[in-house]
Amino acid sequence: MRRRVGFETAPCSLSFYSIIISEEVVTIAMVDYKIIRDSVHGSIRVDKEFLPLAEAPELQRLHSIHQLGLAYLVYPGANHTRFEHSLGAFSVAGRICESLGLDPGEAAQVRTAALLHDIGHLPYSHTFEMVLHEQFGIDHEEISRRLVRGEDTVLSQGEMKTLGKYVSVPEAIECMGLDPREIARLLGGAAAKPVRGLDRHRGQTHFNGKRYLSQIVSGTVDADQLDYLVRDAHYTGVAYGVIDLDRLIETFDVFNGDLVIERGGLSAVEGMLVARSLMFTSVYFHKTVRISELMLAKAVEGFGPEDIYSMHQMTDATLLSRLDAEGGLCGEIATLIKYRRLFKRAHALAVTDVAEGQWDAIDRLGDMKRRRQVEEEIATRAGIEPGHVIIDVPSSELPVSEPRISLMDVRILQQNKVKLLPKLSPIASALQTRRAYDWAVMVACPEKHKAKVAKAAQKVLGF
Secondary structure, three states: OOOOOOOOOEOOEOOEEEEEEOOEEEEEEOOOEEEEEEOOOEEEEEEHHHHHHHHOHHHHHHHHOEOOOOHHHOOOOOOOEHHHHHHHHHHHHHHHHHHHOOOHHHHHHHHHHHHHOOOOOEOOEHHHHHHHHHHHOOOHHHHHHHHHHOOOOOOOHHHHHHHOOOOOHHHHHHHOOOOHHHHHHHHHHOOOOOOOOOEEEOOEEEOOOOHHHHHHHOOOOOHHHHHHHHHHHHHHOOOOOOOOHHHHHHHEEEEOOEEEEEHHHHHHHHHHHHHHHHHHHHHHOOHHHHHHHHHHHHHHOOOOHHHHHHHHHOOHHHHHHHHHHHOHHHHHHHHHHHOOOOOEEEEEEEHHHOOOOHHHHHHHOOOHHHHHHHHHHHHHHHOOOOOOOEEEOHHHHHHHHOHHHHOOOOEEEEOOEEEEHHHHOHHHHHHHHOOOOOEEEEEEEOHHHHHHHHHHHHHHHOO
16 A cells, blocks of 8 residues: 655644554654755755645645746646745745855744745736736735735635644744744835844944845845746746856845845856846747736636635636636636637737837737727727737736846945946846847737738737
């Protein structure tokens, strides 16, 4: 009989494992840590105080959320999950803390925040970020903060009944002697609580607080990006996400309360920023990936506001099932996604072809209501059903889904002075103006309607 080994925990109980062998449960003393094998970072050590946190429902749900949304429809290997990435960010954050020589309390805060930074993601990760933004004016980071503070839950009433006794994220955080509100402040680049008085680190004295704690988790160069770039490149099979992770970690420092990079790490930072830009162009904003995500986003718009807000309680699979059950356009799109019968690009305006003055008209399409009106107008002119035309305007969505993409404000420490990266690096300066997508506007529709939608789009859009 196959031996199954697992563990259970209870609130504030870190003393025992429950080992399941066949159908018997045997309680033994808990070891000091657990080693988890990761395909990117190798062996990741999870100390015992973090184990209940890793087992919390908010984290476990991420096993069922694709890290790259629907990118697996283009890159078949991209089936890795948000849980894997969260564990990777936890590992990278721990290495950064060790390199900086942070005290155990600071390191525990940073590692906890890194592990939890994505628990508010809706199904298919960033796919519905614009819907969330347009409907409620929030993003997944705000949902993550609410979950960390215990203001919301990922569990339905039925799931709570089935699970019985369980440890939530805020309970696990409190068991570690940490404050959930402080951890929430570290998510999404939120400034850490100001520290009054002097703060000493590596022989320095400064008065500006501990911004570096949040910057390790979410900044211009942070544990989040240092994991997802390497991980996404690994699983998609592209070579663009290769970065010198070891060198970067070695050259992190703290200066006047901010996370900085020593001058010797300049080339490694440039490599990371180039990798980020190329990964967006080749993977995250691949035209077929974008089309599939926009199809799914249009289907979800058929939900009511309460349903959309509660999507953080769903997984990828439960969302598709729900869409299928809705029928109509929702069910149609769910079936098309399931069997990869995707819309095709009918018309596009390349970034390089945008004439002077056209960006104003393109920016107006960034408003979702305006975009939906234009989509319906194109569909009507083409004589096809509403909902079968989709317009993509990357310049409006990218600042919402990944606001760090245009940031180059990396602080470089040289001879006890700090300069921003663009002052030292022509590469960084060039990346500030480089767009991470190839088209300014793209119109997609079912393949059989491409010709008439292309003709209608040119007339309606005027370009």
